[in-house]
Amino acid sequence: RERQGQYFTFFWHTARPAKLTLRLEYRQERLGPYIQAREIDLGEVQGGGRTEIAVVGDDFLWEGRINSWRAVLIEDGRIVALHSSALWN
Secondary structure (H helix, E strand, C coil): CCCEEEEEEEEEEEEEEEEEEEEEEEHHHHHHHCEEEEEEEEEEEEEEEEEEEEEEEEHHHHHHHHEEEEEEEECCCCEEEEEEEECCC
């Protein structure tokens, strides 16, 4: 039950040292247009990496499947990269 849910894996790359944060914004079936978010501070990084974010357990079972999402890579409060699902508007 605690592992049931949806898992996202994001691959990112930076050519120079940067302090980055990965933010996943998403909408779930039972919440309608309400947007939820999860952030992971990647710290000072350079090169490439892989980051996983999971919506599992009670968050998934109570609120339902994620039906749209967008991932935002943030550096110093500025969006430097964005990728979204086809249903995100």
